[in-house]
Amino acid sequence: MKDFFKLKQNRTSFRTEFTAGVTTFLTMAYIIVVNPAILFGAGVPFEQVFMATVIAAVVGSLIMGIFANYPIAIAPGMGLNAYFATVVATQGLSYQIVFGAVFLAGILFILLSLTKLRETLIFAIPDTIKYGITSGIGLFIALVGLRNAGIVVPNEANIIGLGDLTDPMVALTIVGLFITLILYVLNIKGALFFGMVATAIIALFTGQLHFDGIISAPPAPVFFDIDIAGVFANGLYTVIFAFLLVTLFDTTGTIIGVSEQAGFMKNGKMPRSKEALLADATATTVGSMFGTSPSTAYIESTAGVAAGGRTGLTSIIVALLFALSIFFTPIISVIANIPAITSPVLIIVGCFMMEGLAKVEWKQFDEAFPAFAIILTMPFTSSIATGIAIGFITYPILKLAKGRGKDVHWIIYIFALLFMVQLLFFPM
DSSP: OHHHHTTTTTTOOHHHHHHHHHHHHHHHTHHHHHHHHHHHTTTOOHHHHHHHHHHHHHHHHHHIIIIIOOOOOEEEOTTHHHHHHHHHHHHTOOHHHHHHHHHHHHHHHHHHHTSTHHHHHHHHSOHHHHHHHHHHHHHHHHHHHHHHHTSEEEETTTEEEEOOTTSHHHHHHHHHHHHHHHHHHTTOTTHHHHHHHHHHHHHHHTTSOOOSOSOOOOOOOOOOOOOHHHHHHTTTHHHHHHHHHHHHHHHHHHHHHHHHHHTOOBTTBOTTHHHHHHHHHHHHHHHHHHTOOOEEEOTTHHHHHHTTOOSHHHHHHHHHHHHHGGGGHHHHHHHHTOHHHHHHHHHHHHHHTTGGGGGSOTTSHHHHHHHHHHHHHHHHHTOHHHHHHHHHHHHHHHHHHTTOGGGSOHHHHHHHHHHHHHHHHSOO
């Protein structure tokens, strides 16, 4: 094992890697509850999403650990699960059709990961659009959390308004939010996970949570419950592109960020990058076949790196812990159905995703406005794809107006034209 993972060469040990794996798992364990809760709202059976979430996390993390030998965990990502639910709700589609779109995006993702085109796309798309997309998704999922908990409600005069703060579920959400925030600012490892646990305990004492059991045999996974023909019949090409593009940015940025923290980058390049990039692409494809939204590398992996994780053994420990969670379906399903337990995570993760705003050049209007337009559009249209389209259209137009059209990669002009046609004739 030491030779396979090169523990000595990486100045680590099995004990350190095990501790790092447990640390990473605890910081991202919330996804086991939150992801099924979000997709259940789109009509996907809870147990199907639960098993698919675990399977995607196990597959992605194992590939990352065994073939790339990096301490980076993979699991279904936040933001795109909310987008998945929105596509199902707003377009009147079956979840099987949208899973078909995720599957096709996963196949394209794998193909891109095997070529240099993935790097070309990443470098071609301006940073301001990347930051705008990530931040827009963050605002979007925070709004989902607020709405699910009842903290904000529909309002005819102002679109949305403040909910009833005396409602027991709203009050529990606020309490859970502050508990989690305090744990996080105190640098408690696994703050999001332990915040959910604390909120669940309070709900148990207030009578809002009832358990019928804790441990049970794992539910049977559902395989290939997808409708690929429906994707083409409904022209969901923009949806496929949205899944692909956001996952592309999210995963690549996270892998690079974690690698820089751990010291894996060599002269600006990352050894075994192809194997690392294939991990999330494969997890996305496999996850869609069992019933979950796209997977991505988790920034929470930095917690494991901070705990000393330096090899793929950390990722394998994460995969094993995810696999063990399948025996706790009763308790997880009950917790997922209490918005007050899951909503604080959505709100806080939304805050995490706003970090890129600090890197937007706000004093350069041709850079600032496309990011602003994306951030504004996503939550108000409840569509990540529409926000992406607006960003790709406004960016080259403003650059051309400023006489800097040559600074824009030709790929951006093609995307801008395609999005214009799509918004005008095939609105999302």
